[in-house]
Amino acid sequence: MTGETSLEELPDHVRRNRAEWDRWAADYVANGERSWRLRPGDETWGIWDIPEATLHLLPDDLDGLDTIELGCGTGYVSAWLARRGAHPVGIDNSEAQLATARRLQAEHGIEFALIHGNAENVPLQDASFDLAISEYGASIWADPYRWVPEAARLLRPGGRLIFLVNGTILTLASPDTEEEPATERLVRPYFGLHRLEWDEDDSVSFYLGYGDWIRLLRANDFEVEDLLELQPAEDASTTYPFVTLGWARRWPSEEVWKARKRG
Numbered sequence: 001m002t003g004e005t006s007l008e009e010l011p012d013h014v015r016r017n018r019a020e021w022d023r024w025a026a027d028y029v030a031n032g033e034r035s036w037r038l039r040p041g042d043e044t045w046g047i048w049d050i051p052e053a054t055l056h057l058l059p060d061d062l063d064g065l066d067t068i069e070l071g072c073g074t075g076y077v078s079a080w081l082a083r084r085g086a087h088p089v090g091i092d093n094s095e096a097q098l099a100t101a102r103r104l105q106a107e108h109g110i111e112f113a114l115i116h117g118n119a120e121n122v123p124l125q126d127a128s129f130d131l132a133i134s135e136y137g138a139s140i141w142a143d144p145y146r147w148v149p150e151a152a153r154l155l156r157p158g159g160r161l162i163f164l165v166n167g168t169i170l171t172l173a174s175p176d177t178e179e180e181p182a183t184e185r186l187v188r189p190y191f192g193l194h195r196l197e198w199d200e201d202d203s204v205s206f207y208l209g210y211g212d213w214i215r216l217l218r219a220n221d222f223e224v225e226d227l228l229e230l231q232p233a234e235d236a237s238t239t240y241p242f243v244t245l246g247w248a249r250r251w252p253s254e255e256v257w258k259a260r261k262r263g
């Protein structure tokens with residue numbers, strides 16, 4: 001299925017991120033394969049592989065729920081939801097990422113709809129889902145002032161929105177290159193935090209301050225239920241260069257927002 005708008009009609013950041021993610025997709029195949037193999041109770045989140053059993057990011061009972069993953073990449077989060085009884089749909093801006101997702105669906109015998117499109121403009125009806133979820137997907141690569149209203153439109157009353165993003169303090173402490181780890185100083189302003197571009201590539205990503213997140217969620221009929229500030233285990237490791245374990249043990253390098261659409 002496709003949510004295609006012509007390339008020229010896509011917002012600049014969506015067009016640029018599509019080109020970059022089509023280029024990066026090959027580097028994400030191994031992680032996709034590994035993550036697809038994780039069984040209920042063994043799932044892990046984020047760059048430090050924090051266990052679901054520790055975080056409780058997912059709702060307890062997913063059985064029969066309609067879910068949409070916004071920026072599903074290789075689709076492993078949706079595969080986890082399917083194994084827990086949900087009916088997932090995934091949307092992603094990169095055809096190359098979706099090619100991996102489709103191959104892994106076939107290998108694991110878990111089929112769900114995959115849409116090639118922009119999570120800021122999803123070609124599906126209002127109030128079709130009980131849960132919208134994003135792990136470093138639309139949650140950081142799409143404009144929150146576009147994708148949050150779209151998530152609100154897609155959710156039924158009482159539906160949940162759960163998304164994982166880079167920690168706000170991490171963003172403030174990160175130099176313009178993602179190849180260097182976060183410093184122990186604030187190197188960019190907090191006020192006005194929104195769209196960021198990095199030195200080494202053509203991608204665009206998005207970050208908000210806490211007040212802006214709360215106001216945006218509430219303006220779109222969400223009640224904020226929780227903000228999890230993730231701390232990796234003492235022996236955790238990551239392949240990503242932008243933060244060290246020592247840093248992430250002291251400050252939150254990842255955050256999970258949980259919100260619920262007013263009923």
Ligand SMILES: C[S@@+](CC[C@H](N)C(=O)[O-])C[C@H]1O[C@@H](n2cnc3c(N)ncnc32)[C@H](O)[C@@H]1O
Pocket residue numbers: 014017018021028032070071072073074075076077091092093094097117118119120135136137138141142
């Ligand atoms: C780090 S991956 C996260 C997905 C998944 N957790 C994974 O690791 O495979 C980021 C994904 O967001 C997708 N993405 C970026 N901008 C998007 C947009 N506007 N709409 C939908 N997906 C988007 C990218 O194509 C990429 O596959």
